[in-house]
Amino acid sequence: MSKILVGITGGIAAYKTLDLIRLLVKASHEVRTVLTVNATQFVTPLSVETLSLNPAAIGMFGEHNRDAIEHIELGLWAEVSVVAPATANFIGKMANGIADDLLSTTLLALRSETPVVLAPAMNTRMWEHPAVQRNLRTLKNDLGARLHLIAPQEKQLACGEWGIGAMADPAQISEQIAALLPTL
Numbered sequence: 001m002s003k004i005l006v007g008i009t010g011g012i013a014a015y016k017t018l019d020l021i022r023l024l025v026k027a028s029h030e031v032r033t034v035l036t037v038n039a040t041q042f043v044t045p046l047s048v049e050t051l052s053l054n055p056a057a058i059g060m061f062g063e064h065n066r067d068a069i070e071h072i073e074l075g076l077w078a079e080v081s082v083v084a085p086a087t088a089n090f091i092g093k094m095a096n097g098i099a100d101d102l103l104s105t106t107l108l109a110l111r112s113e114t115p116v117v118l119a120p121a122m123n124t125r126m127w128e129h130p131a132v133q134r135n136l137r138t139l140k141n142d143l144g145a146r147l148h149l150i151a152p153q154e155k156q157l158a159c160g161e162w163g164i165g166a167m168a169d170p171a172q173i174s175e176q177i178a179a180l181l182p183t184l
Contacts, residue, residue, distance in 0.1 A: 002029045002181045005078035007103045008048070010038020012158040013085035013121035013167035018043060020084055020170035021051045027178065032074065033057065034103045036090070060102050071102055075109030080180050083107075085121035085167045088132050095135035095142075115180045117148045119173050124163030127152060150176055 004024055008017050024031050031052040035045060037059070045056040057070060083090060083103070090104070099105040107116065118139070126132060139147055150173055153166040 003077055003079045004029045004031050004177060005074060005081040005106070006031055006033045006052070007081065007083040007107070008033065008035045008039040008043065009083060009085055009087045009090040009103070010036055010041055011085040011087045011121050011167075012042060014039050014042035016167055016170050017084045018047055018051055020082075020173050021048065023170055023174040024177065025051065025053060027174065030054075032077065034074065034106055036101055036103050057102055060105070071105040072109050074106045075114075076111060078110060078114055080115050080117065080177055081107060081110055082117040082119065082173065082177060084117075084119035084170075084173055086118040087120075088122045088126045088129070091118070091120065091132060091135045091139070095138040113146070115146050115148055116143055117150065117173065117177060117180070119150045119168050120152050120165075121167035122152070122165050123157060123159055124161060124165045127163075127165045148176060148180065 006017065006021055008014050021031055032054050033048050033052050034057045035048060040058065045058060048056040093104050094107060099108050120127065150168045152164055153168055154164045155166045156162050157165050
């Protein structure tokens, strides 16, 4: 059983992450989750907990794990980490080492060999913005082979526009994660 940390950020595509969690659990992985506060505007912690079979971690000073420093414990626990959806805001935070919530601090506390899977989701103009592309290049430079970017899809977006920015299909993300796991 592999240990997969799923980070959920505050974008409309967060609802797709529920299906990703379901697929990972169905494949016999242990899934723990960290939601940003903004993610809770799109999916409920109860839904995430029900599907993952584990408590959803949200705040830096939560009630879940009083015996450990939660972001350190989660960072050491994870064999693979995934952020789905990865919003422009969160990509910027990661690229600049900003650690102002539980998810961003946890990702900084990952073991140096832990793969990081990013499944971005945002409006096309945001995806194409030079700052977002610069932040992605910075992450590629900083994380090297540990970074696995699953490019957004081109389709009609939640805003009604057509373009690149929809989060990849949960099955595709699950397959990418499976390919990163050691065979036992």
